[in-house]
Amino acid sequence: MKPSIKEIAKRLNIAPSTVSRALNDKHDISQSLKEKVNAVAKEIGYKKNSIAARLVNKKSNTIGVFFLSREHINNEENTGFKYVEIILDKIKDKNYDLIIFSVDSDLKDKKKYIDICSERQVEGAIFIGLEDTDENTELLRNIDVPTVILEKRVSGKNISYIGSDNEYGVNLILDHLFELGHQDIAFIKGPNFIECSKDRFNAFYKRMTSLNLYKDSFVKEGNFRLKSGYKATQELLNNDKIPTAIIASSDSMAIGAMKAIEEKGLRIPDDISLVGYDGFEIGAFLSPSLTTVYQDFQTMGIKAVETLFSMIENKESSVNLVFKPKLIERKSTKKIFS
Structure with a gap:
């Protein structure tokens, strides 16, 4: 015989309607009773007809x-x-x-x-x-x-x-770099149509201008991808004056920046410090390992x-x-x- 709600009800000495409500996770059924009903259902191999239940409840789940x-x-x-x-x-x-x-x-x-x-x-x-x-x-x-x-x-x-909180995250980076003595800090931002990208750049701009440290030539735009970080860093390193630190708005762009810095014959962090954003696991396995903001x-x-x-x-x-x-x-x- 096919397992049924009636069999569960009989075993637990409760009404079939109570079993149904427990199986459908209704709020008027205690958690302990739900657990007992589900345990018996599993024991006898009862499978709820989820499609029928959804039609009755007028829910798509x-x-x-x-x-x-x-x-x-x-x-x-x-x-x-x-x-x-x-x-x-x-x-x-x-x-x-x-x-x-x-x-x-x-x-x-x-x-x-x-x-x-x-x-x-x-x-x-x-x-x-x-x-x-x-x-x-x-x-x-x-x-x-x-x-x-x-x-x-x-x-x-x-x-x-x-x-x-992207503003908070960028200020964590700037606090860290300022403590290390950096003032010539470049920023590789993400695309303007993404809110988190705009928030990160705005935080950088606000803090740096308040200290009279902001330089237009030290800001480049990427798209969160490796290649854009690589190209942006190439441009930064072709300036007459190069930054002592670069902040990338994503870890991917920071990894691209690493390649451009190495190709220029510069060393991280001896010649240029580098910081990413997002905190993905790969950053710990790079050489050198990447300082980053973890979300x-x-x-x-x-x-x-x-x-x-x-x-x-x-x-x-x-x-x-x-x-x-x-x-x-x-x-x-x-x-x-x-």
Whole structure:
């Protein structure tokens, strides 16, 4: 005989309706009873008909994750995919499905993404790497499901923001370099259409101008990728005056910078100090190991999922959560002697 809800109910001496509510993780059933019901269900080999349950509950149990920025999809660090791995791991025990959408970075066809949420009956959405445009902000405010955005601030009734304090992170680097005696500091920024990139450069510009240390010739633009860091550093080293330290807005660009510095016959950190941003594992295995700002993607990814489920299941209000990064001092920076 096929295992059934009635058999579970009989074993536990409770009503079949109570078993059903426990299996569907209803809030009026105690956690201890849910555990007992699930244990018996596993013992007898009972499999819940998730499709039927969703039809009854009028729920899709589906979360959509949207990649919007090509820099987050294609860069060597795979920032977006790191988030997806964390999100997948976090929701696997929630009985939800995850649909991953790779969409146009400039969101030209805005209606399409609203329709995706509607047609797939997505109950909540997470956006990663949204380009910083008014059009994208407008799009998000028109999506009528709970939404969490990583790395772009957008206010709205159903919108929560999870991000890192980029100004704080850049100032950690500058504090470190100033303590080592550096003043001629160059900056390789990321693309202007990414909010975290703009935040990092603005923090650098604000601090350096306040100290009369800012030089236009010491600022170059990259795109978070290795090659752009390499090219930007070549340009910096072709100046009449070269910096004593370089800050790259991503670890990938810092690695590209390393190659350009070495090709110029200069040594890190003896001739030039170098700092990255993001704190990816590869930095510890470079020679010299890379000083960098570490962003806790694990915590931010987990918090994004927890926040989204609070909005979906508990109807909680949207939140803005900003996490402080930390500086990891390694061997690519050094005190200078005048």
